[in-house]
Amino acid sequence: MDNRSISLTNFVSLLFHFLISICLTNALYCYETGNFTTNSTYAKNRALVLSSLASNVTANGGFYTATVGQGTDKVYGLVLCRADTPSDACSKCVNTTITELIEKCPNQKEAISWGGGPPCILRYANRSIFGLLELQPTDAGYNVNNITSNMEEFDQTWSGLMSRIVTKASMGSSKVKFATEEADLTPFQKIYALMQCTPDMSQSNCSYCLQKAVGYYQSCCHGKQGGYVHKPNCIFRWDLYPFYNSIADALPPTPPPSISPPSTNNTISKENGTATTRTVVIITVPAIVFAALVALTCSLFYYRKSKQETKSEDLDENRSKECLKFNFETIRLATEDFSDHNKLGQGGFGAVYKGVLSDGQVVAVKRLSRNSKQEEVDFKNEVMLVARLQHRNLVRLLGFCFEGHERLLIYEYVPNSSLDHYIFDLEKRLLTNWGTRYKIIVGIARGILYLHEDSQLRIIHRDLKVSNILLDEEMNPKISDFGTARLFPTDQSEDATSKIVGTFGYMAPEYAFQGxxxxxxxxxxxxxxxxxxxxxxxxNKFRNGEEEEERDLITYAWDNWIEGTASNIIDPILIGAASTPDILRCIQIGLLCVQADAGKRPTMASVVLMLDSCSVALPASSKPGYFVYSEHMSILSGNQSKSRSAQLSANQCSISELEPR
Structure with missing residues (x-):
C-alpha cells in the first residue's frame, strides 16, 4: 500500500469520526410549560444551577443533581455523562450543552439536551425531576444502511443481546447504572451495545426505561445497521463496530484501521422542529475486530447490589410517603381555615380550596368528605400510586395529609379553570384562537399517551371530558380527576366490567352497552x-344556529364530513383562517377516534404522530359510534353510569379510585 493509500485511509477514518460527531451533536427539547423573564429570580437560579452542574459533575463520577431557590422560583438540575467518557470530554460536553441550552431555550422553565459524541444528558426544570421515570421526549437515530445477513438469525442474536444488557445495566449500583456487551453475529463480525440509566432510577424503573428504548428502536428502525435512542432517564446505542471505551480507563476509542469511503447513498439527515420524538440518521461502517469484554466479577457485584437495592427501594418508598405528607396545621393556615372565599369548587369527593404555603407556593387542596371509608394505609398507598403519574399534561399531586378524620390531597394550582369555561363561553372562546386550541389538543393527546404507554402504570382514565381538562397560565392543558381511572394489565388488550362509570356523550359504545x-x-x-x-x-347539546337539534355532535360532524360540508363543523370564529386545512385534518383525526369499531380506532401513539406530522397520511374514517343522550339514558342509568362529576370548578381534582387487577 503506497503513501497515498495510507493517507486516504487516514483521511476517511477521520472523516468517519467527524461525521459521527456531527450526528451526535446536541438534541434539544424546550418544554412549553411556562416561561420566565431575563432578569427574573428564576433566570438567576437557572444560571446558578447550570453552573453548579458544570463544576461538580466530574468530581461526582459523572452524575450530579442540584437545586436552587424556593417556591415557584426553585430550579432543579440534573446532569449525566456517559460512564465511559473521560473527565475532560465529560466537562466539554456539559459546558457545550449548557451554552446551547441557554441559546436555544432562553426563557423556557424546563429543557433537556443530549450532548454530542459521547452524549451527556443535561436537564433543568421548575419541578422535581429526581428519581422520577419519564419516557418523553425521545431522540433517536439509525444507520441508513440495511442489515444484509439473515434477518431471522440477526433478530435472535440482537434480541438476546438486548435482553442481557438491559438486565446488566439496571442491576447497577446507586452510583452508576451502565453496561456494555457484545454478541457474535458471524465469525468475523460482532454486535456492540451500550446502555445507561441515570443512577437515581430504581432497578425496575431503569429496566423499564431501557426496554421502552429498545422497543422504540424496533418500531422505528428495525433492520438498520445500528442506531441509538435517548430518553430523559436512559440512553441506548448499538452498532457493528466498537464505539465505546473501557469504563475502567475511559481511553479514546481506537479508529478502524481501514475504512471504505461512504457511498453517495449514505447521507446524513436530521429532522427539525419541536416534535416530541425526533429521528436522526447516522452513518456507520463495517465492523472490525475489537474485544471489550466485561469481567464476570462485575456481574456478581451487580447481583449483590441488586439485592441491597431491592431493600433500599422499600425504604425509599417509605421515605417518599413521608416527603409527600403535609401537616394539617400547615394546610389549615394556607387555606385560611378552609374559608369560603378560598373555595374553588365542589367535587364528587369534597371541596377544593386555594391555598398559599409558607414558601409562597400556590396549591389546590382537595378536602375529602369525612364519610369516606378508606383507611389510612389504603389512602397512603393510593396517594403513592397517583404521585407516580408525572407528566406536564397531567395535574400534579404534591402531597397528602391524613390526621384524625381529615384527609387532604394537595395538588398544583392550575389558574385558568377548566377547558369548558373557554370553548363553551360566548366571550371567553374569543380568547382561544386556532393556535391555542391546537396546542390544547396536542397536549391532551400526549397526556393520554403517557397514561396508556409511557408511565410506570398502564391506566385508562375513563372520564375524559372538557371539564376535566384544566388550563395553566400558558393555556397548556392538564388532565385531572382520576376518580374513575382503572389500572390495566400491560399484556391485556381489553377487559369486561359490570360497573360502567364516566360521562354521557364521551363513552365508547362497546363500553356503554357491553362493558x-x-x-x-x-x-x-x-x-x-x-x-x-x-x-x-x-x-350532547348540539345547537345549529339558534335552535337545538336532535342530533348529537358526532352525528352532525359525520354527516357534514361525508357530504363535503366539513366547514359547518368549525367554530365560526375560526373560519377564514389560513389554518383551515389543519383544522379539517384534526376533524378527520377526531372522526377516526370515534369510529364504531374499536379495532379501527388509532392508538394514542398513532394519534400523536398524526398531530405532530402533516406528512403522515390519514386513513379513511368509517361510520362513528353514534351516541344520542336521550336515546340511551334509560339503559345507562341501570348500569350506574351517571357521571360522578359535580359542578364545574377551577380545580376539579379528586383522589383516584384505581382498580388493580
Missing part, C-alpha cells in the same frame, strides 16, 4: 374532545 374496557375507550373520548374544541359545541 368492554380497553384503551380505545379513552381514544373515543379524545375524539369527542377534538370535535368539541373545534366546533365550540357540547357533544
Amino acid at each position: 368492554i374496557l380497553s384503551v380505545k375507550l379513552d381514544v373515543f373520548s379524545f375524539g369527542v374532545l377534538i370535535l368539541e374544541i373545534i366546533s365550540g359545541q357540547k357533544c
Whole structure:
C-alpha cells in the first residue's frame, strides 16, 4: 500500500469520526410549560444551577443533581455523562450543552439536551425531576444502511443481546447504572451495545426505561445497521463496530484501521422542529475486530447490589410517603381555615380550596368528605400510586395529609379553570384562537399517551371530558380527576366490567352497552374532545344556529364530513383562517377516534404522530359510534353510569379510585 493509500485511509477514518460527531451533536427539547423573564429570580437560579452542574459533575463520577431557590422560583438540575467518557470530554460536553441550552431555550422553565459524541444528558426544570421515570421526549437515530445477513438469525442474536444488557445495566449500583456487551453475529463480525440509566432510577424503573428504548428502536428502525435512542432517564446505542471505551480507563476509542469511503447513498439527515420524538440518521461502517469484554466479577457485584437495592427501594418508598405528607396545621393556615372565599369548587369527593404555603407556593387542596371509608394505609398507598403519574399534561399531586378524620390531597394550582369555561363561553372562546386550541389538543393527546404507554402504570382514565381538562397560565392543558381511572394489565388488550362509570356523550359504545374496557375507550373520548374544541359545541347539546337539534355532535360532524360540508363543523370564529386545512385534518383525526369499531380506532401513539406530522397520511374514517343522550339514558342509568362529576370548578381534582387487577 503506497503513501497515498495510507493517507486516504487516514483521511476517511477521520472523516468517519467527524461525521459521527456531527450526528451526535446536541438534541434539544424546550418544554412549553411556562416561561420566565431575563432578569427574573428564576433566570438567576437557572444560571446558578447550570453552573453548579458544570463544576461538580466530574468530581461526582459523572452524575450530579442540584437545586436552587424556593417556591415557584426553585430550579432543579440534573446532569449525566456517559460512564465511559473521560473527565475532560465529560466537562466539554456539559459546558457545550449548557451554552446551547441557554441559546436555544432562553426563557423556557424546563429543557433537556443530549450532548454530542459521547452524549451527556443535561436537564433543568421548575419541578422535581429526581428519581422520577419519564419516557418523553425521545431522540433517536439509525444507520441508513440495511442489515444484509439473515434477518431471522440477526433478530435472535440482537434480541438476546438486548435482553442481557438491559438486565446488566439496571442491576447497577446507586452510583452508576451502565453496561456494555457484545454478541457474535458471524465469525468475523460482532454486535456492540451500550446502555445507561441515570443512577437515581430504581432497578425496575431503569429496566423499564431501557426496554421502552429498545422497543422504540424496533418500531422505528428495525433492520438498520445500528442506531441509538435517548430518553430523559436512559440512553441506548448499538452498532457493528466498537464505539465505546473501557469504563475502567475511559481511553479514546481506537479508529478502524481501514475504512471504505461512504457511498453517495449514505447521507446524513436530521429532522427539525419541536416534535416530541425526533429521528436522526447516522452513518456507520463495517465492523472490525475489537474485544471489550466485561469481567464476570462485575456481574456478581451487580447481583449483590441488586439485592441491597431491592431493600433500599422499600425504604425509599417509605421515605417518599413521608416527603409527600403535609401537616394539617400547615394546610389549615394556607387555606385560611378552609374559608369560603378560598373555595374553588365542589367535587364528587369534597371541596377544593386555594391555598398559599409558607414558601409562597400556590396549591389546590382537595378536602375529602369525612364519610369516606378508606383507611389510612389504603389512602397512603393510593396517594403513592397517583404521585407516580408525572407528566406536564397531567395535574400534579404534591402531597397528602391524613390526621384524625381529615384527609387532604394537595395538588398544583392550575389558574385558568377548566377547558369548558373557554370553548363553551360566548366571550371567553374569543380568547382561544386556532393556535391555542391546537396546542390544547396536542397536549391532551400526549397526556393520554403517557397514561396508556409511557408511565410506570398502564391506566385508562375513563372520564375524559372538557371539564376535566384544566388550563395553566400558558393555556397548556392538564388532565385531572382520576376518580374513575382503572389500572390495566400491560399484556391485556381489553377487559369486561359490570360497573360502567364516566360521562354521557364521551363513552365508547362497546363500553356503554357491553362493558368492554380497553384503551380505545379513552381514544373515543379524545375524539369527542377534538370535535368539541373545534366546533365550540357540547357533544350532547348540539345547537345549529339558534335552535337545538336532535342530533348529537358526532352525528352532525359525520354527516357534514361525508357530504363535503366539513366547514359547518368549525367554530365560526375560526373560519377564514389560513389554518383551515389543519383544522379539517384534526376533524378527520377526531372522526377516526370515534369510529364504531374499536379495532379501527388509532392508538394514542398513532394519534400523536398524526398531530405532530402533516406528512403522515390519514386513513379513511368509517361510520362513528353514534351516541344520542336521550336515546340511551334509560339503559345507562341501570348500569350506574351517571357521571360522578359535580359542578364545574377551577380545580376539579379528586383522589383516584384505581382498580388493580
